[in-house]
Amino acid sequence: MNxxxxxxxxxxxxxxxxxxxxxxxxxxSGVHVLMLDGANDADTTxxxxxxxxxxxxxxxxxxxxxxxxLSPKLRTPVSRQIVxxxxxACNVRGEGFVAIGAKERGGLSHIWGGLVCxxxxxxxxxxxxxxxxxxxxxGVVTNRIGVSGSTTDEMADFLGRSGTILPALPIGPSAVRLxxxxxxxxxxxxxxxxxxxxxxxxVARDGRSACDLRKDCLWGCKRGAxxxxxxxxxxxxxxxxxxxxxxxxxxxxxxxRGGWEVSTKDGRSFAAPRIVIAAxxxxxxxxxxxxxxxxxxxxxxxxxxxxxxxxxxxxxxxYLPPEKGYSLAQLVYRLRYGYDGRDFVTGAVYExxxxxxxxxxxxxxxxxxxxxxxxNFIAPALLVATGYFPGTQSDNKLxxxxxxxxxxxxxxxxxxxxxxxxxxxVLRRLRKIWWRLGGLMLPGASLAQPGxxxxxxxxxxMGLHGAxxxxxxxxxxxxxxxxxxxxxxxxxxxxxxxxxxxxxxxxRIGRHIARAHRAA
Numbered sequence: 001m002n003x004x005x006x007x008x009x010x011x012x013x014x015x016x017x018x019x020x021x022x023x024x025x026x027x028x029s030g031v032h033v034l035m036l037d038g039a040n041d042a043d044t045t046x047x048x049x050x051x052x053x054x055x056x057x058x059x060x061x062x063x064x065x066x067x068x069x070l071s072p073k074l075r076t077p078v079s080r081q082i083v084x085x086x087x088x089a090c091n092v093r094g095e096g097f098v099a100i101g102a103k104e105r106g107g108l109s110h111i112w113g114g115l116v117c118x119x120x121x122x123x124x125x126x127x128x129x130x131x132x133x134x135x136x137x138x139g140v141v142t143n144r145i146g147v148s149g150s151t152t153d154e155m156a157d158f159l160g161r162s163g164t165i166l167p168a169l170p171i172g173p174s175a176v177r178l179x180x181x182x183x184x185x186x187x188x189x190x191x192x193x194x195x196x197x198x199x200x201x202x203v204a205r206d207g208r209s210a211c212d213l214r215k216d217c218l219w220g221c222k223r224g225a226x227x228x229x230x231x232x233x234x235x236x237x238x239x240x241x242x243x244x245x246x247x248x249x250x251x252x253x254x255x256x257r258g259g260w261e262v263s264t265k266d267g268r269s270f271a272a273p274r275i276v277i278a279a280x281x282x283x284x285x286x287x288x289x290x291x292x293x294x295x296x297x298x299x300x301x302x303x304x305x306x307x308x309x310x311x312x313x314x315x316x317x318x319y320l321p322p323e324k325g326y327s328l329a330q331l332v333y334r335l336r337y338g339y340d341g342r343d344f345v346t347g348a349v350y351e352x353x354x355x356x357x358x359x360x361x362x363x364x365x366x367x368x369x370x371x372x373x374x375x376n377f378i379a380p381a382l383l384v385a386t387g388y389f390p391g392t393q394s395d396n397k398l399x400x401x402x403x404x405x406x407x408x409x410x411x412x413x414x415x416x417x418x419x420x421x422x423x424x425x426v427l428r429r430l431r432k433i434w435w436r437l438g439g440l441m442l443p444g445a446s447l448a449q450p451g452x453x454x455x456x457x458x459x460x461x462m463g464l465h466g467a468x469x470x471x472x473x474x475x476x477x478x479x480x481x482x483x484x485x486x487x488x489x490x491x492x493x494x495x496x497x498x499x500x501x502x503x504x505x506x507x508r509i510g511r512h513i514a515r516a517h518r519a520a
Contacts, residue, residue: 006259007270008034008243009517013250013262013287014278015039016107017499018486018506020232021141022276025510027241031517034270035242036262038089038249039105041230076218079111089249090286091403097396097413098451101280103249106229108280108454114199114217114226115329115348116147116500118160122341123494123501128463128472129508137504137511138162145227145503148202154184155194155332160500167202168195169211172322172351174313174383175330178437187433190336196329196348199227206231213324226328245270250279251406253291253482260481273520274481274513278506281456281487282398286409288460288488289400291479292467299468301398302391302458302493305415307423309385309445311349311434316381325351333385335433337426345426346495347387352379383439387426388453391493393419396450398459413450423447455498457490464491473512474505485509 010026012019015037026033086101087093102108118138121131142163150156151165171179182193200217201224204210208224208231217226224231236242248270252263259273277284281301289295329348336344375382395414400407431441462470469477474489476482485506487498 006272008032008272010034010274010276010513011036011260011262011270011272012276012278012485014107014280014283014486015105015229015233015244016102016278016280016486017109017229017503019107019276019278020229020236021503021506022278022485022510022513023236023242024144024232025140025507026514026517027236027239029511029514029518030241031514033236033242034272035236035244036248036250036264036270037105037244037246038103038265040246041105076111078220082108082111086280086283090283091406091408092282092286093408093410094451095410095412096450097411098449098454099282099409099411100451100454100456101282103283106233109227109229110220112454112499113328113348113497115332115497116142116197116199117158117332117346117496118162118504119494119496119501120158120160123496124492125341126463127491133508134501134504135162137507138500140507141500141503144232145199146201146205146208147197147199149197150195153194154192155334158192158334159194159197159332165197169198169200169202169213169326171195171330172325173319174316174381175349175351177313177315178349178383178434178439179331181437187436190344191333191429191433193331193333193437196332198328200326200328201225206235211326213326215325215327217327250287253287253479255479260479274483274517276483276485276509276513277488278485281459282409282411284484284486284488285398285400285459286407288476288479288482288484289409289468290402290407291476291482293478295400295467297399297401299398299459301394301396301411301456302490303394303396303450304388304391304453304455304493304495304498305393305419305450306389306448306453307387307427307445308448309387309427309430310442311383311385311439312378312442313381313383313439315438317378319380321380322351327351330383335387335426335429337422337429342390342392342492342494343422344495345387345389346497347385349383349385352382352384385430385434387430388455388495388497389419389422390495391455391457392416393422394450394493411451415447415450419447455487455493457487457493457498459488460484461491462489474509483509483513 009032012035086103089103139162148166201210211225249265260275261271331349397412474484
C-alpha cells in the first residue's frame with residue numbers, strides 16, 4: 001500500500017517520559033503528532049484504585065512473597081502487574097535478568113523512584129554531541145516535570161543546575177544525622193554527599209498538589225506530587241496539534257512512499273513521514289530489530305549493576321519513628337573507585353519508613369522470624385543505601401528470534417569479571433565512611449539481579465556506524481525517517497540516574513525533527 005496522504009506529520013510510539021518529551025518539542029513548533037499507546041486510561045486507573053489493602057498487598061498477597069531481588073518499588077502489586085503485562089505483550093523475557101518495561105499509559109514513570117541527575121561532559125564522552133547540546137533540554141524538562149532538592153550543597157553541581165529546582169522537602173531524622181556530621185571533603189575528594197534531587201513537588205503547581213509527607217509514595221501518590229508522564233499527556237491533549245490513540249499496540253513498521261507505515265496488533269495502520277520510537281529500551285528493541293538487514297542474533301545491552309546495603313544509626317535507637325515523611329531518596333552520594341573518569345558509583349540513601357520490612361529482613365543473616373523481630377526494634381534507626389555502577393560493568397546480551405509474524409526477545413544477564421572486586425572495594429570504603437558519619441553498615445549488603453536497575457541503553461547507540469546504530473539525533477542508519485528517542489539510543493550508561501537524560505535527549509531529538517519538518 002502506497003500512501004497518498006499521511007495520518008500525521010509525525011507518529012510517536014509510546015506514552016512514557018521519552019514519548020511525551022519528544023511530543024512537546026514537536027507540537028510547540030507546529031508539528032502535528034499522533035501518539036500511539038498500547039494501553040488506555042481506564043486500565044491504568046483500575047490498577048491504582050480499589051481497596052487500600054489490595055493496592056498495598058495485592059489481591060493474592062503477592063507483596064508478601066519472599067524476597068526476590070527486586071527493589072521495593074518493583075515489589076508492589078501494581079509494579080509487578082505492569083512489568084508482567086509488558087513481558088507477555090512484547091514477548092520479552094529474561095534469563096538471569098529482570099526484563100523491565102511497561103505497556104502502560106505513561107510508561108514506567110508511575111512505578112519509578114523519581115530520582116534524577118544530569119549527565120556531564122565526562123558522562124557523554126564519545127557521544128556524537130556535546131554537553132552544550134543537552135543543557136537547554138535538561139532545563140526544559142526539569143522546569144516541566146517539577147524537581148526538588150538543594151542547589152547549595154556539595155552535590156548540586158554533580159546533580160546538575162539546569163532549570164529551576166524547587167525547595168527540598170524535609171528529610172528523615174536518621175538521614176539528618178548522617179548529613180549533619182558530614183563536611184565537604186572530609187571523607188576524601190573521591191566522596192560526596194548531599195540532598196537527593198527528586199521529581200516530587202514541595203510546592204503546588206500546574207494542578208498538582210505538594211507532597212504532604214504521608215509516606216505512601218510506593219503505592220502511587222494520590223496528590224500528584226510525584227511526576228508521572230500521565231500529567232504531561234493531559235497537557236498535550238489540550239493542544240490541537242496532538243492526538244492520542246488508545247490500545248494501539250504497534251507490532252510492525254514498513255516503508256511506504258515518502259515515509260513509514262506502522263501496524264497495530266488489532267489490525268489498524270497509520271502512516272507519517274517520520275516515526276519516533278519511544279517504547280522503552282526493551283519494547284523498542286522488540287519493534288525495531290526486525291528492520292535491521294542481516295540483524296545480528298545478539299546485541300549488547302547496557303545496564304547499571306546495582307547493590308543495596310542496610311545502615312544502622314545507633315544514635316537513633318529507642319526513638320519512635322517519625323509521623324511524617326516520604327519514601328523517595330533522602331540523600332545522594334558519589335564515590336570514585338578507579339582511575340578512569342567513569343569509574344564511580346552513584347547511590348542514594350532512604351529512610352525505611354514506607355518501605356516493606358521484607359526488603360531488609362531478607363538481607364540479614366537470620367531466620368525470617370528473628371529478622372522481623374530485630375527489624376521492628378531497630379526500624380527507627382535504620383536506613384538503606386543503594387549504589388549503581390556504570391554500564392561498562394554490565395555484560396548483558398539481548399538475543400532474538402523470529403516467532404510467526406513477530407519476534408521473541410531473551411535478555412541474558414551478566415556482569416564483567418572485575419565487578420565483584422570493585423563491589424568489595426566500594427563496600428569497604430563505604431563501611432568506613434558511614435561509620436565516621438554515625439552509621440553502622442550491617443551485614444547483608446548484596447548485588448541485585450541484572451536488570452533490577454532499569455537503567456538500560458546501548459542497543460541502537462547514537463554515533464555507531466553499523467546496522468543497529470543511529471546518528472546524533474537517534475535516526476536509525478538503515479531506516480531514514482525512523483528515530484529512537486528512549487534509552488536504547490544512549491551510547492553509554494553512566495552510574496548516574498538516567499531518566500532525566502533520556503527525557504532531555506528526547507526533547508533534543510524532537511526539536512531536530514521539528515527543524516527538519518519546517519525545512520521540508
